[in-house]
């Protein structure tokens with residue numbers, strides 16, 4: 112597996128054939144709730160403590176979901192906060208929602224305002240989705256920084272209650288302490304999406320290349336010559352015996 116990393120992109124590609132299916136996920140939430148930390152943790156397994164303020168980076172990677180190779184693209188969005196004119200960055204976030212197949216809403220258990228923001232962000236998802244056709248994108252709610260118990264500002268019961276009201280799945284996680292929780296949440300979303308979207312049919316060119324449909328073997332010239340000689344000598348024998 113190779114890893115490419117630059118200012119804005121992390122991409123991991125296994126050696127196998129590239130996938131047909133692409134799953135696009137937008138991660139949205141308040142400022143500093145750990146959106147980038149979560150995305151990087153999911154994609155690389157690593158927790159990296161400090162990031163530049165995020166201006167909206169796109170990450171991609173190929174993962175195995177139920178024995179199928181799937182390309183995942185994750186749009187990390189700038190942190191949203193409430194201003195006198197409504198939500199900051201709402202246009203950027205709405206574009207990301209419209210682009211995405213699924214949305215991850217994030218708040219931090221240490222930041223009450225980030226929790227209070229979730230209802231408005233969910234409305235943004237509903238509005239952004241109203242502008243495009245098809246079923247609404249699946250949404251999951253992540254409560255991050257579960258390791259910071261001593262500075263918790265959102266009760267553990269409030270997350271599941273809110274998720275139930277919004278009609279989405281809920282996961283309390285710690286990007287810094289527990290990779291498996293983060294992986295489980297994203298993986299569940301990818302799995303649900305993969306079930307919704309049937310795999311793309313192979314193109315005509317791919318079908319031609321496919322090793323599953325063996326090409327008829329071209330006749331072996333040596334073999335043909337041998338058989339021709341055999342036939343000829345048999346004929347000669349018949350003629351001489353007459």
Ligand SMILES: Nc1nc2c(ncn2[C@@H]2O[C@H](COP(=O)(O)OP(=O)(O)OP(=O)(O)O)[C@@H](O)[C@H]2O)c(=O)[nH]1
Nearest residue numbers: 142143144145146147148160165190256285286287
């Ligand atoms: N203790 C703890 N710290 C975390 C966790 N997740 C993120 N952080 C820290 O929280 C801070 C903000 O994390 P980011 O991932 O940059 O948050 P963000 O939501 O992308 O921030 P913006 O780009 O400003 O919106 C960083 O110092 C992280 O190290 C966590 O699960 N536990």
